[in-house]
Amino acid sequence: MADHPTLDPENWADLRQNAHEALDLALDHMAGRSGAPVWQGPTRRVRAAFTDALPGEGTEIRAIADRIASDILPHDVGNTHPAFFGWVHGSGTPAGLVPEMFGAAMNANLGGRDHAANLVEHQVIGWCREMFGFPGDAGGLIVSGTSVATLIALKAARDKAAGLHLRDTGLKRHDGEFVGYASIEAHSCIARAFDILGLGRDALRAIPVDANFRMDTKILRAMIEADRAASRHPFAVIGSAGTVNVGAIDPLAELADIAQENDLWFHVDGAFGASVVLNAALGPLVRGIERADSLAFDFHKWMHVNYDAGFVLMRDAEDQRRAFAERPDYLLGAERGLAAGNPWFCEYGPELSRGFRALKVWFHLLHFGTHRIGAMIGRNCEQARLLRDRVVAHPQLALLAPVGLNITCFRFDPGRTSDADLDALNAEIVIQLQERGLAAPSTTRIDGRLAIRVNLTNHRTRDRDLEDLVENVLSIGGELTAGG
Ligand SMILES: Cc1ncc(COP(=O)(O)O)c(C=O)c1O
Numbered sequence: 001m002a003d004h005p006t007l008d009p010e011n012w013a014d015l016r017q018n019a020h021e022a023l024d025l026a027l028d029h030m031a032g033r034s035g036a037p038v039w040q041g042p043t044r045r046v047r048a049a050f051t052d053a054l055p056g057e058g059t060e061i062r063a064i065a066d067r068i069a070s071d072i073l074p075h076d077v078g079n080t081h082p083a084f085f086g087w088v089h090g091s092g093t094p095a096g097l098v099p100e101m102f103g104a105a106m107n108a109n110l111g112g113r114d115h116a117a118n119l120v121e122h123q124v125i126g127w128c129r130e131m132f133g134f135p136g137d138a139g140g141l142i143v144s145g146t147s148v149a150t151l152i153a154l155k156a157a158r159d160k161a162a163g164l165h166l167r168d169t170g171l172k173r174h175d176g177e178f179v180g181y182a183s184i185e186a187h188s189c190i191a192r193a194f195d196i197l198g199l200g201r202d203a204l205r206a207i208p209v210d211a212n213f214r215m216d217t218k219i220l221r222a223m224i225e226a227d228r229a230a231s232r233h234p235f236a237v238i239g240s241a242g243t244v245n246v247g248a249i250d251p252l253a254e255l256a257d258i259a260q261e262n263d264l265w266f267h268v269d270g271a272f273g274a275s276v277v278l279n280a281a282l283g284p285l286v287r288g289i290e291r292a293d294s295l296a297f298d299f300h301k302w303m304h305v306n307y308d309a310g311f312v313l314m315r316d317a318e319d320q321r322r323a324f325a326e327r328p329d330y331l332l333g334a335e336r337g338l339a340a341g342n343p344w345f346c347e348y349g350p351e352l353s354r355g356f357r358a359l360k361v362w363f364h365l366l367h368f369g370t371h372r373i374g375a376m377i378g379r380n381c382e383q384a385r386l387l388r389d390r391v392v393a394h395p396q397l398a399l400l401a402p403v404g405l406n407i408t409c410f411r412f413d414p415g416r417t418s419d420a421d422l423d424a425l426n427a428e429i430v431i432q433l434q435e436r437g438l439a440a441p442s443t444t445r446i447d448g449r450l451a452i453r454v455n456l457t458n459h460r461t462r463d464r465d466l467e468d469l470v471e472n473v474l475s476i477g478g479e480l481t482a483g484g
Pocket residue numbers: 087088144145146147148187189240242243244269270271272298310
């Protein structure tokens with residue numbers, strides 16, 4: 001027993017017992033997840049259970065674990081279920097519980113200093129270089145997700161283009177407008193990064209796409225020229241490797257050429273699509289990605305590391321360090337001792353305190369290996385085409401976009417109905433699929449029309465889950481339209 005009060009257990013045997021039981025509850029949850037509804041929204045009782053006042057006194061672990069099991073676990077998002085197809089969610093793994101335990105046991109801060117956890121992140125950075133064919137001195141950082149990775153990448157791009165004095169003077173002292181380019185299908189996190197960086201969302205030019213939802217490079221070239229003629233400063237072109245709506249991949253090699261010819265930073269948003277490099281047959285789809293100045297992607301999406309873990313990969317690590325480095329007196333490095341291990345990770349991004357996300361990424365890649373993860377990615381693409389074929393074959397279903405990767409957008413269309421009614425009908429079908437716990441697709445708009453959007457970044461999905469989805473869409477659509 002400690003000789004003064006601490007937050008450590010008075011009885012380690014009790015804690016050990018409680019922790020083992022909690023681990024079993026967590027594993028039971030994952031093992032039984034596919035047998036439960038895809039989604040059960042929190043009930044009124046559950047919502048009320050989270051309105052208690054701030055606790056002055058503590059509660060036993062077992063009682064809290066029971067509450068977690070009854071009030072939280074059953075009401076999850078559903079992305080560990082095989083029939084979850086919404087937005088872009090990875091499906092995680094039960095093995096992912098293991099590194100979380102060790103990470104919590106170490107309670108490491110990877111902002112800097114000289115300790116083994118940093119070696120793990122350095123190894124992950126090296127593996128990312130290898131994965132994407134980046135040079136041996138490229139750098140990077142593990143972050144929460146692609147949104148933050150994008151922000152870091154575009155800050156490095158902005159500071160390089162405008163000059164580092166901008167870090168002191170701010171944009172207001174800079175004459176001329178900095179502009180960047182992405183397709184109209186690019187994810188909103190890019191425009192948000194422009195906003196946060198003080199460039200303004202209008203400075204992100206939205207380039208139209210071709211019939212396959214890929215950026216139209218002719219228009220891109222014309223817009224760069226027009227901006228130059230108007231004395232604006234083009235500084236970055238952003239390609240998507242897997243757009244959020246339909247999974248389109250911009251012509252990355254051509255974008256790399258255009259960036260090079262125009263002296264622009266080339267950033268790639270590969271949130272989920274970049275992961276195809278792990279599949280030998282699909283990898284060539286993202287040819288040109290290896291020429292990017294920066295790449296943002298997620299481990300928590302199509303690679304299935306448990307949330308959250310994203311990554312920013314930088315061709316020139318110094319561009320990233322120059323955009324973020326701050327070493328005040330109280331963070332000075334040293335040649336030896338704990339303050340060694342320079343440069344510190346805090347010099348490469350906005351966070352000083354950084355948890356040990358690297359451990360779960362490292363563990364996941366080590367445990368599953370890239371071949372197995374790549375095979376799951378390949379199967380999801382086959383499944384997206386299987387669903388497409390079912391849709392095309394049925395007279396009451398309409399395909400709304402070509403299937404290039406892992407996303408199938410379609411809708412129920414019984415005919416004799418206006419576009420507005422079809423939008424409302426399909427939105428209702430999706431809600432009912434979710435509320436009945438049958439499946440969880442999401443919706444989007446394709447060419448203005450509301451689509452049932454089925455995103456396959458799920459290693460648990462079986463072909464029969466997609467057959468069931470088609471049946472359920474048809475039967476709910478039939479119920480909703482019965483009697484006109
Ligand atoms: C293409 C694309 N880019 C960026 C993001 C943002 O990623 P995150 O949610 O990890 O910040 C997403 C999320 O789905 C995405 O699909």
